[in-house]
Every structure is written in structure tokens, then in C-alpha cells.
Amino acid sequence: MKGRILVVDDDHALAEMLGIVLRNEGLEPFFCESGEAALAKVRETKPDVVLLDVMLPGKDGIEVCREIRAESDVPIVMLTAKTDTVDVVLGLESGADDYVVKPFKPKELVARIRARLRRADQATPETLTIGDLVIDVPGHSVKRDGVPLALTPLEFDLLVCLARKPWQVFGREELLEQVWGYRHSADTRLVNVHVQRLRSKIEKDPEHPQIVVTVRGVGYKAGPP
Amino acid sequence: MWSRIRGLGRTAANPLHVAQWRFMRIQRPSPTSWRRSEQQGRQPAWQLAVGTLSTLSAWPRRLVRRRVLRRLLRRALAPGIRLVRRLITLWRRSLHLRVVTGTLVLSAVVTVFVGLVLLRQVSMGVLEAKVQASVAEASAGFRTAQQTIEAAEPAGDPSELTTQLAEDIALRGAMGGLYEVVIDVVPAAGGSTSVARSTRTTVLTTSVPDDLREGVRPGKVAYRYTLIRHESGKTSPGLAVGSALREPRSNAMLNVYYLFDLTQQQQILNLLSRSLLAVGVLIVVLLGCVAWFVTRQVVTPVRMARRVAERLAAGLLDQRMTVQGQDDLARLATSFNQMATNLQRQIRQLEELSRVQRRFVSDVSHELRTPLTTVRMAADVLHEARDGFSPEVARAAELLQNELDRFEALLGDLLEISRFDAKAAALDLEDVDLRELTRRVVDSARPLAARKGSPIELVLEETPAIAEVDSRRIERVVRNLVVNAIEYGEGREIIVRVASDQDTAAVSVRDHGIGLKPGEAALVFNRFWRADPARTRTTGGTGLGLAIALEDVHLHGGWLQAWGEPGKGAHFRMTLSRKALQLPQQSPIPLVPDDLVTGGLPPQDSAGDTSAAGPAPDGSAHETSAGPVAPQALTSGGESADLTSRGAVGGAR
Numbered sequence: 001m002k003g004r005i006l007v008v009d010d011d012h013a014l015a016e017m018l019g020i021v022l023r024n025e026g027l028e029p030f031f032c033e034s035g036e037a038a039l040a041k042v043r044e045t046k047p048d049v050v051l052l053d054v055m056l057p058g059k060d061g062i063e064v065c066r067e068i069r070a071e072s073d074v075p076i077v078m079l080t081a082k083t084d085t086v087d088v089v090l091g092l093e094s095g096a097d098d099y100v101v102k103p104f105k106p107k108e109l110v111a112r113i114r115a116r117l118r119r120a121d122q123a124t125p126e127t128l129t130i131g132d133l134v135i136d137v138p139g140h141s142v143k144r145d146g147v148p149l150a151l152t153p154l155e156f157d158l159l160v161c162l163a164r165k166p167w168q169v170f171g172r173e174e175l176l177e178q179v180w181g182y183r184h185s186a187d188t189r190l191v192n193v194h195v196q197r198l199r200s201k202i203e204k205d206p207e208h209p210q211i212v213v214t215v216r217g218v219g220y221k222a223g224p225p
Numbered sequence: 226m227w228s229r230i231r232g233l234g235r236t237a238a239n240p241l242h243v244a245q246w247r248f249m250r251i252q253r254p255s256p257t258s259w260r261r262s263e264q265q266g267r268q269p270a271w272q273l274a275v276g277t278l279s280t281l282s283a284w285p286r287r288l289v290r291r292r293v294l295r296r297l298l299r300r301a302l303a304p305g306i307r308l309v310r311r312l313i314t315l316w317r318r319s320l321h322l323r324v325v326t327g328t329l330v331l332s333a334v335v336t337v338f339v340g341l342v343l344l345r346q347v348s349m350g351v352l353e354a355k356v357q358a359s360v361a362e363a364s365a366g367f368r369t370a371q372q373t374i375e376a377a378e379p380a381g382d383p384s385e386l387t388t389q390l391a392e393d394i395a396l397r398g399a400m401g402g403l404y405e406v407v408i409d410v411v412p413a414a415g416g417s418t419s420v421a422r423s424t425r426t427t428v429l430t431t432s433v434p435d436d437l438r439e440g441v442r443p444g445k446v447a448y449r450y451t452l453i454r455h456e457s458g459k460t461s462p463g464l465a466v467g468s469a470l471r472e473p474r475s476n477a478m479l480n481v482y483y484l485f486d487l488t489q490q491q492q493i494l495n496l497l498s499r500s501l502l503a504v505g506v507l508i509v510v511l512l513g514c515v516a517w518f519v520t521r522q523v524v525t526p527v528r529m530a531r532r533v534a535e536r537l538a539a540g541l542l543d544q545r546m547t548v549q550g551q552d553d554l555a556r557l558a559t560s561f562n563q564m565a566t567n568l569q570r571q572i573r574q575l576e577e578l579s580r581v582q583r584r585f586v587s588d589v590s591h592e593l594r595t596p597l598t599t600v601r602m603a604a605d606v607l608h609e610a611r612d613g614f615s616p617e618v619a620r621a622a623e624l625l626q627n628e629l630d631r632f633e634a635l636l637g638d639l640l641e642i643s644r645f646d647a648k649a650a651a652l653d654l655e656d657v658d659l660r661e662l663t664r665r666v667v668d669s670a671r672p673l674a675a676r677k678g679s680p681i682e683l684v685l686e687e688t689p690a691i692a693e694v695d696s697r698r699i700e701r702v703v704r705n706l707v708v709n710a711i712e713y714g715e716g717r718e719i720i721v722r723v724a725s726d727q728d729t730a731a732v733s734v735r736d737h738g739i740g741l742k743p744g745e746a747a748l749v750f751n752r753f754w755r756a757d758p759a760r761t762r763t764t765g766g767t768g769l770g771l772a773i774a775l776e777d778v779h780l781h782g783g784w785l786q787a788w789g790e791p792g793k794g795a796h797f798r799m800t801l802s803r804k805a806l807q808l809p810q811q812s813p814i815p816l817v818p819d820d821l822v823t824g825g826l827p828p829q830d831s832a833g834d835t836s837a838a839g840p841a842p843d844g845s846a847h848e849t850s851a852g853p854v855a856p857q858a859l860t861s862g863g864e865s866a867d868l869t870s871r872g873a874v875g876g877a878r
Contacts, residue, residue: 011595017602024606055591079598081591086651102594103601103633173665188696189653217656217691 003027003117006047008038008064009079010057018051021106027113035059039067047074049116051109054080054091062094069095073152075116079104092193097154098180099190115181116154130163130222131211133202142202154179155198162212166222169215195220321517321524328516329509336505344501348494355490356448356464362404363466363483364446369393370481371470405453407433409480411469429454433465433482441480443469453484462487526554530561542569582647590640597633604629631767638769642752645776652695652780654805659690659699659730660723666703667721670711678716679736681707683723690725693805698777702785703732705770706797710736713795724813725803731814733798741789749787750775774799782806788816 005027009015015031022029032041035056042050050068054061065076078091078099091099098112126137134143137160142149151159157179162170170178172188180190199206213223316322373393405428437449446468453463467482529546536544545565546558608626611619644650667683674681710719714736722733741749748754753768778785781801789795800812 011599013599014595014602017599017606020606021602081594082587102591103598106602106605171661188655192655217658217689218661 003049003113004030004045004047005049005051005113006030006032006038006041006045007051008032008035008041008056008061009051009053010034011053018109021110022113025110027110035061035064038064039071042068042072042074049113050074050076051113052076052078052096054078054082054087062090065091065094065096069152075153077109077112077116088187088189089193092190093197095152097152097194111181115179118181128160128163130159130166131202131224133159133163133211135160135163144202149201151198151201154194155201158194158198159202159212162220162222166224169218169221171219175219191220320527321520324520324524325513325517329513332512333505333509336508340498340501340505344494344498347497351490351493352487355485355487359404359464359466359483359485360446360448362485363448363468366483367446367468367470367481370479374470374472374479404486405484407482407484409433409438409478409482411478411480428484429456432463432484433467437465437467437482438480441467441469441482443471443478445469450487451484453486462491523554526558530557533561533565537565537568542572579648582643583649586640586643586647586649593636597629597636601629601633635767635769638767638773641773642769642776645773645780650776650780652805653697654693654695656691657694657696657699659692659694659725659732659801660685662696662700663703663721663723663732666700666707670704670707673708674711674714674719677711677714679711679714679719681711681719681721683721685723686725688725690723690730692725692730692801692803694781694801695777698780699799699801702774702777702799703734705774706732706734706799709770709797710734710738710795714738717794722814726811726813728803728807729800729809729811729813730803731798731800731812733796733814735794735796735818737794740791740793741787741795742791746787746789749789750785782808784809784812786816788818794818 005022007015007018007022007029009018009031010033012033015033019029019031030041030045030047032038035058038050038052038059052061052065052068056064061078061080065078068074068076075098076096078096079102080087080091080099081102082088088099097116100109100112128135128137132144133149135141135156136143140153140156142151142156142159158175161175161178172191173182175191176182176188195212196206199209199212202211203209209223211223213221215221316326370393407428407430409430432451432453434449434451437447437451440447446466448464448466451463451465452460454460464485464487465482466485467480470479470481471477472479526546533544533546542565545562548555548558548562604622604625607622611622614622641650664683664685667681671681707719707721715738717737719737720735722731722735724731724733750771752772754771755768775785778799778801782805783799783801786798786800787795788798796816796818798812798814798816800809800814802809
């Protein structure tokens with residue numbers, strides 16, 4: 001499978017270098033230099049993953065991310081130089097699936113991209129239930145009482161991961177590994193933000209979650225069905 | 226003041242109370258503690274009165290009864306005491322109330338004094354005139370009566386004479402309606418008969434006061450104020466003027482008393498005192514109102530200033546006082562506002578400075594990181610392809626790769642440090658099991674440790690060591706400690722321990738490497754500090770690891786401490802409160818490692834570090850803190866007392 005990667009970055013050298021690395025990995029890169037043009041480029045190229053720099057001249061990455069997310073579920077990986085919690089959380093809350101902090105190692109970046117691409121390959125017929133939700137895994141749909149809920153692929157993966165082993169408590173690091181494809185460097189903020197977003201979509205009362213339950217000091221688990 | 230008086234009462238009553246009283250006095254300086262001591266003194270408030278009373282009659286047999294009495298009193302007085310206490314609080318707090326009350330009390334005293342003087346003057350004036358007139362009248366009467374007696378026929382019956390005489394006098398009085406007459410006949414033989422004669426003949430002879438009866442002498446006129454009693458039971462104020470008349474033949478005495486009615490004068494005086502009272506009350510009330518009004522003029526701006534100051538202190542820097550007029554209060558308001566403005570400007574400047582610095586760090590971060598990313602990736606591509614290069618170029622690619630790692634780490638650490646310096650570091654708190662976190666760190670460090678030959682032993686407790694921390698930062702701290710131990714562990718065993726108790730959780734890392742020389746324990750957390758400048762770093766440390774670790778731990782309000790001895794290795798301990806941002810009081814892991822405590826002392830328990838005073842294994846004097854063989858330790862969290870005997874270096878935060 002040849003993944004189509006859209007790189008949105010204003011730094012020419014970095015974009016070119018990313019192109020070299022991605023091509024070496026057998027991926028197909030497309031480039032876009034400004035935030036304004038990003039959305040049109042997404043429509044035009046229909047990428048499998050978007051690499052989005054947060055600091056863009058004109059329209060910044062967060063805004064672009066919101067725009068893309070508004071009309072597409074394409075996985076978005078943010079490239080950021082900021083590691084402050086506020087910046088990271090802001091980026092994730094705007095709809096990004098993952099983020100990579102500059103300077104990153106090419107292998108690390110590729111691993112993340114592959115993790116985002118991987119989910120398209122799974123196609124075993126499987127139906128899971130978690131709480132009062134019914135998950136059709138190959139069909140990528142979640143329904144409550146027959147009404148479909150709109151989840152991004154990442155949120156879907158997170159829910160499926162929890163639902164497959166409802167008896168198990170998942171640590172944040174474990175989820176990072178399973179859902180995001182991380183191996184060592186663990187940033188649990190990623191998990192926290194996405195769990196919050198998932199809850200806001202699937203829980204009846206996100207303040208008192210019933211489906212994705214926090215286990216204090218350990219992590220999360222699926223609620224009783 | 227109150228408490229002092231009360232306190233003294235108790236002092237006398239009970240020696241226990243002396244201590245309590247002293248305590249209260251010690252507690253007094255600040256208003257809050259004063260209030261607190263007031264609270265503590267709640268129960269005794271009434272006891273004082275009882276205590277004082279009981280001192281006066283402190284008989285042992287009454288003790289039991291007194292206790293019962295006390296209890297009853299306490300119950301009966303409880304609501305009253307509460308009210309009194311509330312009033313006292315109001316009194317202490319309200320300047321307004323104090324000034325108005327003071328004015329009321331003082332003006333009442335002055336008014337009463339003035340009223341009394343006035344009343345006295347007027348009554349003296351009124352009565353004196355009446356007395357003079359009455360005495361003159363009576364004297365004339367006495368003279369006439371004496372003449373009548375002397376001119377009377379010698380053969381006459383004295384009693385008839387007196388009757389005659391009395392009737393004469395009474396007739397005169399009746400004509401004027403001014404007085405009534407009482408006559409005592411005192412025969413020479415002794416005894417006396419009292420005859421009352423008056424126009425209405427209703428006056429009782431007891432109207433004449435006894436001392437006047439005893440005091441009358443012939444030829445002298447005496448008077449007394451008295452109460453004239455009428456037969457009808459009515460009484461009226463009056464003046465009794467009396468004199469003794471001698472009947473020359475029988476040598477009998479005739480004591481004649483004139484009773485002048487003073488009702489009119491009494492009425493005048495009554496009216497006067499009523500008026501004075503009314504005027505006095507009116508004056509006091511008016512003065513109170515005036516004081517209330519005047520104080521309000523002063524107190525209102527002061528209260529406003531207080532409110533504004535409180536709001537300023539709460540961070541509302543835009544608050545200002547309104548300035549009216551040019552008086553002292555207006556100037557106070559002006560100065561206050563100036564102060565607030567200056568304060569605001571200073572704070573804004575500091576905020577701006579901090580913001581600029583933060584912005585700068587953020588910008589530098591981005592500006593440096595983007596090209597570095599490109600370089601990094603380019604180097605990686607070169608590194609991957611190095612097999613196809615000539616040996617020199619391949620080595621160059623390797624060096625480039627390795628040094629880029631170092632450069633990256635250094636840049637990351639520098640930015641982290643500047644974030645701390647700019648106070649831009651924020652905590653992202655969650656409940657974390659420190660055992661899991663430590664296990665993860667140790668597992669990821671094992672390859673490095675294996676390369677250096679140091680086995681890592683992980684000692685964990687059964688119970689979860691859950692603490693509210695920023696896991697990213699705490700993981701970094703533990704990683705720094707572990708990597709540091711591997712770096713200086715000389716390939717010997719490293720022990721990583723996690724322990725917790727009720728309030729705190731701790732992670733410690735013990736190595737058996739080169740240890741720390743005297744004085745070094747205080748330096749290990751310094752930026753870019755190296756134990757031995759000649760020694761090269763082999764694990765790629767930046768020299769900022771422990772400094773960042775210390776900042777991270779301090780951000781959590783915890784301790785990061787070091788202990789070390791040359792040749793005995795080093796021990797680093799992080800202690801965190803399990804509840805976020807609280808200062809730990811003790812650590813579940815002793816700073817001086819257990820394995821060094823010998824001499825039959827029991828191993829240290831989780832209660833703390835006091836047992837660190839065991840004999841040093843090298844037998845060196847424990848008191849030496851800077852001797853050549855003295856063990857070294859650094860405390861960064863203010864816990865130094867436990868280490869003094871082992872030569873700890875206390876670094877207060």
C-alpha cells in the first residue's frame with residue numbers, strides 16, 4: 001500500500017527533507033506551504049495522513065486542523081516545537097490525532113504515520129458491544145439504539161481497543177502503544193485529551209462517564225455492558 | 226483589656242488558668258490569634274466571675290456545691306454569653322460604634338454633672354428665700370407670744386393660757402393660710418403634752434421632727450425640713466420652725482413649732498428636675514447623633530479604603546478610591562490611589578517581562594527546532610546510508626548523528642530550564658502509581674545499565690504508591706536519577722526503591738559507585754556541575770539533568786535530596802506529598818541508606834530519618850560535617866535536622 005501523505009509546512013528545507021524521508025519509506029508525499037491553501041490541497045489530493053506544522057504564516061495549524069476536521073476524518077499528525085501542555089492540548093483538541101515534537105527522528109515520525117495508516121488494513125468481521133453501544137469494527141460505525149455516532153478513526157480505534165478487552169484496565173502507556181503505535185516515549189496527555197473527546201461524543205453524561213471509566217492511578221477501562 | 230481582667234480573675238481561682246492566661250497573652254499579638262484565644266477562652270468567660278467570687282469564699286466544703294452551681298450557671302448564662310461575645314466582636318471591629326458609645330457615655334456624665342450642679346443651685350435659691358421668710362414670720366410670732374405670756378394675768382391657768390396662745394397664733398396662721406402650729410407644753414415638773422393647733426386642725430404633732438424637739442431653746446429659733454403629716458394621711462414637704470417660750474410663773478415651757486408648707490417649692494423643683502432630665506437626655510441623644518454623623522464622615526472613607534485595599538490584594542488591580550474635596554481623607558485617597566497605580570504598574574511590568582521571556586523561550590524553541598529537525602533528518606539519512614561511504618565519511622556521519630543527539634538533549638534541557646526560570650512551567654496533575662512509573666523508567670534504562678554493567682534492583686512495596694503528580698515530569702526526574710546512577714555507578718549494583726505511607730510517597734536511587742566527596746552533595750543539583758571535570762560523560766548527559774529534576778520536584782512542592790560518601794556510593798531520594806502541592810513532612814525512605822547503618826541498630830522504619838544517627842561504617846566522628854571522611858548529603862527540601870549527625874548539607878529551598 002502506498003500511503004499518500006500531505007505535508008503542510010512553510011519551511012522549505014524541512015518539507016524537502018520530509019519528502020526524502022517519506023519517499024525512502026515508500027510513501028507518497030504532497031506539499032503545501034500555507035495554511036490558507038491547506039484545505040483545498042486536502043480536497044485535491046485526498047491524503048491518507050496529513051502532517052501539519054502548528055506554526056504556519058497566516059492561518060495557523062490549529063485553525064487549519066479544525067477546518068480539515070470539519071469535513072474530513074483524515075488522520076492528522078501535528079508537527080510542533082512547543083511542548084507546553086497548553087499548546088499540546090490545544091492542538092489535540094482542535095482535532096489532531098497525534099503530534100510529534102520537533103526535532104524528531106525520522107523513524108519516530110514514520111512509526112506514527114504507519115500507525116495512522118495501519119488501521120485501514122484491518123478487515124476482520126467483528127461486532128463489539130460496550131455499554132449500550134454496538135460497534136461494527138470493519139464497517140467503522142458505532143450505534144446507540146440504531147443511531148450512528150460520528151467518531152474520528154482514532155476515537156474509533158480507542159473505543160475498539162477498550163471494547164475488545166472489557167475486563168482489562170488499560171494504562172495510558174498501553175493505550176499509547178496500542179492505538180498510537182508508540183513504543184517508548186510516552187506522553188499521557190495525548191490519551192487524556194482523546195479520552196475526553198471520545199467521552200463527549202459517546203457518553204450520555206460526560207461528567208459521569210459510564211462507558212469509558214477512569215481507574216484511579218492506573219488508566220481506563222470499558223464500563224459494564 | 227477585657228480578657229486581661231477576666232484572666233486575672235481566673236488567675237486567682239486556679240493555677241491551671243494561670244498557664245492558660247499566659248498562653249492567651251502570648252497569643253495576643255495578631256488580631257486573628259487574639260480572636261482564637263477568645264474562642265479558646267469561651268468556656269471560662271463566665272467562670273471568671275464565679276472564680277472570682279469563689280476566691281473570696283474559698284472554703285473546701287463548698288467545692289462540690291460550687292461545681293454544681295457552676296454547671297447551672299453555665300447553662301443559664303450560655304445564650305447571654307453568646308450575645309455578649311457577639312457584641313464584643315462588634316465593639317472591637319467597629320470604630321464607629323466605639324466613637325459613638327464613647328461620646329454618649331462622656332456626654333451623659335457631663336450632662337448629669339451639670340444638671341446636678343444646676344439643680345442644687347436653684348433649689349438652694351428657692352428654699353433659702355422661703356426659709357428666711359418663714360423664720361422671720363415665726364420669730365415675729367414667738368416674740369408676740371412671749372409678750373402675751375408675760376403680759377398675761379398671773380392667776381390664769383397655764384394650760385388655758387397655752388390654749389389661748391395657740392389659738393391666737395393659729396388664728397394668725399389661718400388668716401394667711403401659710404402655716405400651722407404645734408405647741409408642746411412642758412411643765413416644770415416634767416412630762417409634756419403636745420397640742421396641735423391649726424386652722425384646719427388636721428396636722429399631726431408627729432410632723433415635728435424629734436431632733437428639733439430636742440433642740441429648741443428659749444430665745445432661740447431653730448428650723449428643720451420635715452414631712453408634714455395630716456390626719457387624712459396626706460403628707461407634704463414642709464419646714465418646721467420652733468422656739469421655746471418660758472412661762473415665768475409656773476416655770477413651764479411652751480415649745481411652739483410653726484409648720485410651713487413647702488409643696489409649692491417642691492413642685493417648682495420637681496418641674497425643674499424633670500426639665501433638666503429631659504434636656505439632658507435630649508442633649509446626650511443629640512450628641513450621640515452628632516458623633517455618629519461626624520464619625521461616619523471619617524469612617525466611611527476609611528472603610529472604603531479597606532474594601533479597595535482588600536480588592537487590590539485579591540488581584541483586582543483596577544480598583545481605586547473616589548477622591549472628594551481636599552481634606553486629609555481626600556489626600557489619603559489620593560496617596561492610596563497613587564500607591565495602587567504604582568503597584569499596578571510594577572505588577573504589569575513584571576507580568577510583561579515574564580510574558581516576553583516566555584514568548585522568547587517559545588520563539589527560540591521554534592526557531593531552533595525547525596532547522597534542527599531538518600539537520601536531524603538529513604543526518605539520519607546519511608547515517609542510514611553510511612555503509613556505502615568511505616570509512617572517514619561514514620565515521621563523520623556517525624559523529625554527526627551522535628553529537629546531534631547530544632545537541633538535541635542539551636537544547637531540550639536548556640529550554641526546559643528557561644521555562645522554569647520564566648515561571649512558565651505548569652503542572653498537569655493526575656493520580657499516578659509511582660511503582661508503575663518507576664518500573665517503566667527502570668525497564669527502559671536496563672539496556673544502558675547492562676552496557677555499563679550495573680544490575681538494577683527494583684524494590685517495590687505491595688501497596689500502590691499513588692500520588693497526584695505530573696507524570697511526565699516525575700518520570701523525567703526518576704529517569705534522570707537512574708541514568709545518573711548508571712553514569713556514576715562504576716558498574717556496581719543500583720537499587721531503586723519506591724515506598725509510600727499515609728501522606729507521602731518516595732522514590733530513591735542508590736548506587737555503589739564513586740560517591741560524593743565532602744561538599745559535593747551541595748553542588749550536585751547545580752547546573753552544569755561535574756563531579757570531576759576531567760571525567761567525560763559517557764551516557765550523553767547534558768549536565769542539566771539533576772538541576773531540571775530539582776526544579777520539577779520543587780514545582781510539585783516535594784523534596785529532592787542527595788547523600789553520598791566517597792567510595793560508598795550515593796543515594797538520591799525524591800519525596801512527594803500524595804496530595805498535590807503539599808509539603809511532605811517526612812519521607813518513607815531514609816536518606817542515609819539502610820546498609821550503612823550498623824552497630825545493632827534496628828533498620829530504619831518509615832517514620833523518618835531520625836535513626837540516621839547510627840554509627841558511621843568507617844568509624845569517623847559523626848559530628849564532623851566537613852571532615853575529609855565525613856559523609857555528605859544534601860537536603861533540598863528543608864529537612865536537615867535528621868542528617869546533622871551524619872554531616873548533611875542542608876539546602877533550604
